[in-house]
Amino acid sequence: MAIQRMDNVGLVVDDMEAAKAFFTELGLELEGTAPIEGPWVDRIFGLPGVRSDIAMMRTPDGHSRLELTTFHSPPPFTPTPPNLPPSTLGTCxxxxxxxxxxxxxxxxxxxxxxxxxxxxxxxxxxxxxxxxxxxxxxxxxxxxxxxxxxxx
Known part of the structure; x- marks a missing residue:
């Protein structure tokens, strides 16, 4: 069985408005926003008490989407040091x-x-x-x- 498609790429951001402005300037279009919380989200993430907001951005051709997520709870984890180099394992x-x-x-x-x-x-x-x-x-x-x- 093969996958159908890559649906989107998720990106956790600390400043939703700045991220939306950045990707809008790049040329992506805001598709919609929504608050995300509840027991089903906790089960998906494996984290208790998830409260977050998402913004779905799409490329002008409509083929790719970027999901921006800001976590209110639990607090976002910040790797140390921030702004790791592109050669860091697992870097997206x-x-x-x-x-x-x-x-x-x-x-x-x-x-x-x-x-x-x-x-x-x-x-x-x-x-x-x-x-x-x-x-x-x-x-x-x-x-x-x-x-x-x-x-x-």
């Missing part, structure tokens, strides 16, 4: 294809987007970079060059 990063990487980085900067290194070119195929966003979220951006851009 989200990659987005963009039309103009330089413009995207500039637009995300006022929303907490900080380059980890620099925008770099991979062969004649892509411009690539890693950014850290609100709450330490790690994202990568890719701008296709040449033939790949025309086919995209």
């Amino acid at each position: 990063r989200l990659m987005f294809a963009v039309d103009d990487i330089h413009d995207t980085v500039a637009r995300l900067h006022p929303h907490g987007g900080e380059l980890l290194g620099e925008i770099s070119q991979f062969e004649n195929a892509y411009l690539l970079c890693y950014l850290r966003g609100p709450g330490g979220v790690l994202i990568a951006l890719a701008e296709a060059l040449g033939q790949e851009a025309a086919e995209g």
Whole structure:
């Protein structure tokens, strides 16, 4: 039996409004928000007394979704040290294809987007970079060059 699809990627954030603003600026669209709590949630997470809020964001093509979650109870766990490097085992990063990487980085900067290194070119195929966003979220951006851009 095969999976049907990847439904969404979940991301725990400490500031829901900042995260929604960041991903909206990136180009995702807010699909909806909801409070999440109750015994069924406690059983799913294996945690007692879960109270959280979610915001579902979707890509413009409608094929991918990002679920932002803020926990009110239990309090969020913060790894030490914060902002672990991309080489940390278990680290999740989200990659987005963009039309103009330089413009995207500039637009995300006022929303907490900080380059980890620099925008770099991979062969004649892509411009690539890693950014850290609100709450330490790690994202990568890719701008296709040449033939790949025309086919995209």
